[in-house]
Amino acid sequence: MSAEFRIGQAVPRHQIGWGDTVLKHASRAALALAAFACFWLFVLPVVVVALSSVSTQWSGTILPAGYSLRWFERLGSPEYDALLTSLEIGFGVSAVGTALGLWLALALEGRDRRGLGAVVDALVMVPNGVPSVVLGLAVLIAYHQKPFDLSSSAAIVVLVQLALILPFCYRCAAAALRPELTVLREAAASLGAPPAMVLRRVLLPQLVPALRASLALGFALSLGELGATLTVYPPGFATVPIVVIGQVERGYYLPASALSLLMLGASLAALLLIAARVPRGKRVAS
Template sequence: MWTVFFLLFVPLFALPLLVVLGASFATHWSSVLPSGFTTGHYEAATRGEALQALTTSLVTAVSASLVALAAGTWAALAAAALGKRYRKVLDALFVLPVAVPSVVVGLATLVAFSQPPMLLNGTRWIVIIAHAVLVTAFAYQSVSAAITRLDPAYAQAAASLGASPAYVLWRVRLPLLLPSLTAAAGLCFALSMGELSATMMLYPPDWTPLPVLIYAATDRGALFTGSALAVVLMAATLLVLLAVSRIRTRASYR
């Protein structure tokens, strides 16, 4: 049974990642194993244009996640407070960005912000806005799932002790939601880091996130440089996710 599993699993899932990792250190790959070990791609991938792309990606992902988290949490809290019918409308509204192709989100953002009253085309803001729109849906979904799981007894106990709704939200409900909030933040961050399709439609020349750079590299045939960039992207994503999950375990064991 396990041999079947590994026959399917390893080539399909583990191999791609290992291959990318291997290729990032190589100059040639024309037989079973890559050849021409080098770290040159990394040197290229950690300075100049590539480094700038990395910081661009990080800044975009962080700001988009924060915006999405704030908007998603707020909307989820509002939905929980509203009646059933409104909540359904809100639910439907917030899942739309999941269903709509991200290319179309990119196109839509492009169309909307290329004309007055908001002329943001060619600025970094349009990229950040598109990312925020794309990931807000995920933030909303995970936060509202967490809110329904939260025992109302906590908020009620707090209210009976004389805490106003705002105080209850700030001192009781948000701290209790913190693990879910960080999980949602991690998800948003990872999605935004890897987002390519909407970004392709929107990015201005001075704001090139990593995925676009990877695409550009592979498109002109520089596969090995692309791999190195991809490894940098994966590493950055994983590091942030790891940090977020550290915060999360701390928060849940407090």
């Protein structure tokens, strides 16, 4: 009988085939279980929200009793204003956070992480280790008196959300600054290129994927942020999460689902726009 040797011992081929088959079936079962768990935990809740937004009534049954668009038709000016506010703040915060994160990453590149660089790096990451409500309360206390009174302005919401997303934007940029980029930048500078040209022609083209990831991550985090925003938002100000929480507290689950689905569609469209690649023929040569 032909055999294969493993660690000095002959093993029949039929035993090897049986073991491989068991291992293959076990890996497939584990993959199917992981896929089911992901569907149950992440996809199914979105499906439930989507069905709730178009249901006339849903109570005690597997599927809604009927379907209608009336919850979307009942969305009024307050809901659309909240959606527009969420999108504006999301774009603004993600853009500013990406710019600041890139600037910090470039400033700290090559610095000794045991000195000033380590201190600045740790300070940038502090908001990640602080509960969002605590951070919101700290910002509210710090900026509720003159001459830095922002308590009645939407700027305080922008400030607290910027503090929350800046660590992620900074990490996206810092992870993309590979050693070879430093070599390219130093080579361009040694050839007489000014810093602005080095940044525009050497660094930024190489950092486009990281900047897109930073924009998308910051935008998504801003849209879903609730804890700190709920702590600092001024009177008359509302984002979609604040409106949805108010509706849920009053028992209006189906209208809340309609508004949530609308925000989901708008955010997906915005994320696709951020991730869209510019055709080579339309790129402006600098």
